Amino acid sequence: xxxxxxxxxxxxxxxxxxxxxxxxxxxxxxxxxxxxxxxxxxxxxxxxxxxxxxxxxxxxxxxxxxxxxxxxxxxxxxxxxxxxxxxxxxxxxxxxxxxxxxxxxxxxxxxxxxxxxxxxxxxxxxxxxxxxxxxxxxxxxxxxxxxxxxx
Amino acid sequence: xxxxxxxxxxxxxxxxxxxxxxxxxxxxxxxxxxxxxxxxxxxxxxxxxxxxxxxxxxxxxxxxxxxxxxxxxxxxxxxxxxxxxxxxxxxxxxxxxxxxxxxxxxxxxxxxxxxxxxxxxxxxxxxxxxxxxxxxxxxxxxxxxxxxxxxxxxxxxxxxxxxxxxxxxxxxxxxxxxxxxxxxxxxxxxxxxxxxxxxxxxxxxxxxxxxxxxxxxxxxxxxxxxxxxxxxxxxxxxxxxxxxxxxxxxxxxxxxxxxxxxxxxxxxxxxxxxxxxxxxxxxxxxxxxxxxxxxxxxxxxxxxxxxxxxxxxxxxxxxxxxxxxxxxxxxxxxxxxxxxxxxxxxxxxxxxxxxxxxxxxxxxxxxxxxxxxxxxxxxxxxxxxxxxxxxxxxxxxxxxxxxxxxxxxxxxxxxxxxxxxxxxxxxxxxxxxxxxxxxxxxxxxxxxxxxxxxxxxxxxxxxxxxxxxxxxxxxxxxxxxxxxxxxxxxxxxxxx
Numbered sequence: 036x037x038x039x040x041x042x043x044x045x046x047x048x049x050x051x052x053x054x055x056x057x058x059x060x061x062x063x064x065x066x067x068x069x070x071x072x073x074x075x076x077x078x079x080x081x082x083x084x085x086x087x088x089x090x091x092x093x094x095x096x097x098x099x100x101x102x103x104x105x106x107x108x109x110x111x112x113x114x115x116x117x118x119x120x121x122x123x124x125x126x127x128x129x130x131x132x133x134x135x136x137x138x139x140x141x142x143x144x145x146x147x148x149x150x151x152x153x154x155x156x157x158x159x160x161x162x163x164x165x166x167x168x169x170x171x172x173x174x175x176x177x178x179x180x181x182x183x184x185x186x
Numbered sequence: 187x188x189x190x191x192x193x194x195x196x197x198x199x200x201x202x203x204x205x206x207x208x209x210x211x212x213x214x215x216x217x218x219x220x221x222x223x224x225x226x227x228x229x230x231x232x233x234x235x236x237x238x239x240x241x242x243x244x245x246x247x248x249x250x251x252x253x254x255x256x257x258x259x260x261x262x263x264x265x266x267x268x269x270x271x272x273x274x275x276x277x278x279x280x281x282x283x284x285x286x287x288x289x290x291x292x293x294x295x296x297x298x299x300x301x302x303x304x305x306x307x308x309x310x311x312x313x314x315x316x317x318x319x320x321x322x323x324x325x326x327x328x329x330x331x332x333x334x335x336x337x338x339x340x341x342x343x344x345x346x347x348x349x350x351x352x353x354x355x356x357x358x359x360x361x362x363x364x365x366x367x368x369x370x371x372x373x374x375x376x377x378x379x380x381x382x383x384x385x386x387x388x389x390x391x392x393x394x395x396x397x398x399x400x401x402x403x404x405x406x407x408x409x410x411x412x413x414x415x416x417x418x419x420x421x422x423x424x425x426x427x428x429x430x431x432x433x434x435x436x437x438x439x440x441x442x443x444x445x446x447x448x449x450x451x452x453x454x455x456x457x458x459x460x461x462x463x464x465x466x467x468x469x470x471x472x473x474x475x476x477x478x479x480x481x482x483x484x485x486x487x488x489x490x491x492x493x494x495x496x497x498x499x500x501x502x503x504x505x506x507x508x509x510x511x512x513x514x515x516x517x518x519x520x521x522x523x524x525x526x527x528x529x530x531x532x533x534x535x536x537x538x539x540x541x542x543x544x545x546x547x548x549x550x551x552x553x554x555x556x557x558x559x560x561x562x563x564x565x566x567x568x569x570x571x572x573x574x575x576x577x578x579x580x581x582x583x584x585x586x587x588x589x590x591x592x593x594x595x596x597x598x599x600x601x602x603x604x605x606x607x608x609x610x611x612x613x614x615x616x617x618x619x620x621x622x623x624x625x626x627x628x629x630x631x632x633x634x635x636x637x638x639x640x641x642x643x644x645x646x647x648x649x650x651x652x653x654x655x656x657x658x659x660x661x662x663x664x665x666x667x668x669x670x671x672x673x674x675x676x677x678x679x680x681x682x
Contacts, residue, residue: 048615052357059364059379066376072645076371076378079633083364090357097353105614110410114610117406117582118603124586125599140586144579147409155576163580167587175237177591 044105045098052091060084116147132182133172137164189315196542200550205248208241209547212249213554216256221566222577223268227257229404231517232396233581236588243525244540248547250521251501254514255307255548258497259555262299262490263566267292278461279493282478282485289481294427296563298435298483299490300556301427306443306491307552310498313447314505315545318534322506325531330639331649335659337632340509342663343452345621346670347459354617362622365390366629373637385597390605392520394598395626397585398605399612399619400513405578406610427483435487438468442488446495451502452511460496461489498548505541506531509628513620516627 040046060081069075120143127136138160145156171177199205219230234253238246266283279299286295328336341363345355368379369389380386427435442464449460468488469478478485500511501518508529510516522529527537534541559566589598609619643649650656 044615048354048357048612048617051611051615052361055361055364062379066371066378067374070645071640071647073641074373074637076374076376079636080364080367080378083360083367087357087360087364090353090360094353094357106616107614108410109614110406110610113409114406114607117402117409118607120579120582121402121586121603121606122600124583125590125596125603128590128599129596136586137583140583141579144582145575147406148575148578149409150575152575156579159576159579163583167583171587171591175240175591177587178594179590 039102039104040099042104043098044103045094045101047098047105049091049093049095049098052087052094054091056084056087056089056091058084060088113147116143120144120147128179132180133168134164134181137167188319192319192538192542193315193546195538196544196546199244199539199543200248200546205245205543205547206550208245208249209252209551210554212252213256213551214558216253216258217260217263217555217558217566218256218569220257220260221263221569222260222572223264223570223574225577225581226404227254227261228396228514228517229401229581230257230260231514232393232400233584233588235393235396235517235521236591238521239524239592243522243527243537244543246525247518247521247540247544250518251544251548252551252554254518255494255497255551256555258494259300259303259559260566262303262493263296263559263563264570266295266299266486267567267570278465278489279486281465282480282482285479285481286483286486291481293563294431294483295486297427297560298431298487300559302435302439302442302487302491303494304552304556305439306446306495307498307555308549309443310447310450310495311545311548311552313499314501314548315542317502318506318541318545321502322531322534325507328531328655329653330635330642331653331656332659333635334632334639335650335656335663336507337509337628337635339659339663339666340503340511341621341625341628341632343666344511344624346666347452351616352670354615355621358612358617358619358621359625362625362627363629363632365395365622366626367633372630372634383597385593385595385601390601390626391589391592391598392517392524392627393589393592394602395605396517396520396623397589398602399609399623401581401585402602402606403609403613403619405581406606407613408574409578431483434483438464438484438488439491441467441471442491443495446492447499449492450496450499450511461493464488464492501544501548504529505533505544508533508631510624513623516623519627 061084063077063080063084066077066080067075068077068081120140123143124136124140127139141160141163142156145151145159168181172179172181200209215234216227216230219225219234220227231250231253235250238249241249262279262283265277265280266287268284283295283299286292341359342356345359346352366389368386370377370387377387445464445467446460449463465485465488468484469475472478472482472484500515504510504515504519508519508531510519519529522533527533527540585602586599589602590596592598612619612622639649640647650660
């Protein structure tokens with residue numbers, strides 16, 4: 036594949052549809068297909084997978100012809116940091132409690148921004164932690180441990 | 187009068203202290219979050235959606251509706267004071283609204299937007315009350331075949347009418363339908379696409395999909411763009427429009443309401459297209475079109491009326507047919523389903539307190555918005571100056587807490603991160619996420635009706651073309667697809 040195809044908007048979208056559609060159709064082979072009159076659990080997803088795959092082929096072919104590129108840069112760094120901050124929340128809430136999870140999420144998410152000002156982020160963390168404890172733990176009475184895990 | 191007694195019932199429900207409080211809370215929260223730059227109505231609802239989980243059905247849906255039009259309203263404040271189309275629906279208001287603000291007429295611009303929205307909201311609510319029962323009675327005659335073709339039509343329309351590429355839109359619908367397949371198949375009890383993970387057997391939660399696709403993906407996309415925002419920071423003085431303003435804005439408001447009310451019912455078009463269409467209409471009708479883009483009050487009144495009317499009438503297909511016309515209505519539908527309410531025409535008969543209470547509360551909510559917003563506009567202006575670097579970590583945090591609170595399971599939070607990554611990639615590849623959400627919500631319903639229709643027809647697929655009503659929907663679907671292929675329509679879509 037030529038290098039510029041890797042930044043071709045429709046080629047990438049088409050590939051994504053082909054992979055997802057193909058996977059869906061292949062996995063659906065494990066489910067009974069049935070007949071049109073009595074559809075099994077595999078009928079609908081198989082049909083969808085094949086349709087998605089066909090759309091993908093069309094979009095890919097169009098991308099090769101038009102050569103439209105992806106607009107702007109890929110923001111891998113913010114994407115990675117935001118993703119990590121979300122995963123951290125889920126990971127820490129059970130194990131360390133609401134307060135550590137909140138602080139960790141805020142710090143990692145804030146690092147995804149263009150500027151990271153320590154003082155501001157610390158202040159934000161304090162305010163938001165107090166706010167979420169007040170609203171979610173005391174106000175809405177969600178049963179999460181503030182500090183320390185369930186285990 | 188049937189209508190009057192129904193409305194009386196509705197106001198009885200909505201005026202109870204509890205429901206009034208939830209309506210107020212919803213409107214206030216919706217405005218508060220919606221006014222923040224870069225946070226549109228959909229993100230607001232997706233984020234606040236879990237709060238309503240623990241409420242009974244009627245207050246929950248009243249509060250959600252309040253959040254919705256509060257956010258819509260907050261968005262128009264933002265578009266007048268910030269030169270940034272935070273969400274597509276108020277992008278058009280931005281053109282003339284911001285110019286008015288720059289000329290020191292921010293006050294009248296805000297007041298005009300508020301009053302035009304209020305007028306449109308009232309008319310839209312009345313239309314729901316009038317059209318709802320008729321449409322619902324008609325829809326009671328629908329069989330599985332009719333529902334299947336109606337859903338097909340709604341999905342195709344939503345894919346084709348949203349901005350951007352129609353073919354990708356259709357692919358996104360199919361992808362959404364596949365996401366909806368995940369979990370136990372109702373007919374056979376077989377777990378599909380669950381990969382042996384027990385959490386996936388129940389299917390992918392609605393909040394997970396909505397928050398991941400819209401909130402997370404949008405934040406990452408915002409972080410990467412480098413456009414500086416232009417915020418109007420001058421004082422807002424002289425709220426009241428002059429007599430001339432009112433005269434200039436009156437007819438555009440009425441016309442905007444009419445256009446918006448029509449567009450709102452159609453699937454996929456929604457507030458965004460209606461505000462654009464009405465702006466073009468006003469520009470054509472104006473004696474001096476060159477004033478548009480330089481602070482014409484018609485350019486604020488008409489689109490604001492249109493997007494509010496559309497936002498209201500979008501409830502009609504959702505409430506009467508159980509078919510959402512937009513991504514935001516999909517959220518409402520999901521909320522009703524999670525409350526254990528079977529959506530569709532029977533809602534009106536089985537839950538009249540819910541249906542009429544919601545309608546009455548919409549009207550009350552629209553009143554509250556005017557009361558809440560005009561005097562408090564100073565506070566909203568202050569909120570606009572909150573820098574984005576404080577906002578987005580907080581939004582991420584609330585999304586996490588919201589997702590966790592739905593099932594008290596960290597798995598939902600992880601899954602949301604995964605969908606966020608997918609959502610960001612899709613945004614970069616210019617695939618609209620809204621059709622995906624609609625497909626996801628309608629997927630299980632579509633499959634169930636499709637299977638039932640074909641079982642009844644003994645496997646004969648022509649059933650969709652031999653039953654007259656179903657045939658009408660099928661013809662409409664084909665027409666929509668033909669319009670999509672026609673080059674003229676393609677050019678029009680590109681213009682939006």
